[in-house]
Amino acid sequence: MKIRFDRLSNTPVNFQSSIDMVEFSGSIKKSSLNLAKCSGKLSGKLEHICDRCGADIVLNLDEELNLNLSDGIYKDIDNELSNTIEFYDGQIDTDEILISELEAFKSDYFYCDNCKILEGE
Incomplete structure (x- = not known):
């Protein structure tokens, strides 16, 4: 789903995007001239592989997201x-946000149940 920056206001715009078994839903509202706030949730199941043995695993997603969305280049205040x-x-583009957040989530380490036992988890 695409939402134009110039159509945003202080009234939240609801959205919903999905890829395979993962859904991203929430709302976006304008917070300043070139900045919007996105409050959303990632939920569903994500196919992945164990980072130790390579076995197929399914990750359960239930993540809250609070993002700033910038219309153009954004400079952090005080370099924070x-x-x-x-x-x-x-x-x-909410589909682009979904893909980006999924890739960030997948960059962590995930182990199958057998490897969790070996690691002592």
Whole structure:
């Protein structure tokens, strides 16, 4: 789903996107001239592989997301890191946010039940 920055206001716009068995839903509202706030939730199941033995596993997602969305380049105040995604065509693409957040989630280490026992978890 694409939402134009110039159509956003203080009234939240609800959205819903999905890929395979993962759903991303929530709302977006304008917070300043070139900045919007996204409050959303990732939920569902994500196929992955065990980072130790390579076995197929399914990850259960239930993650709250609070993001800043910028219309163009964003500069952090006092060089503090923030959770901001930049868009350059005047539109927010919720499918792009979903893909980005899934890739960030998958960058962590995940183990199957057998490898968790070996690791002492």
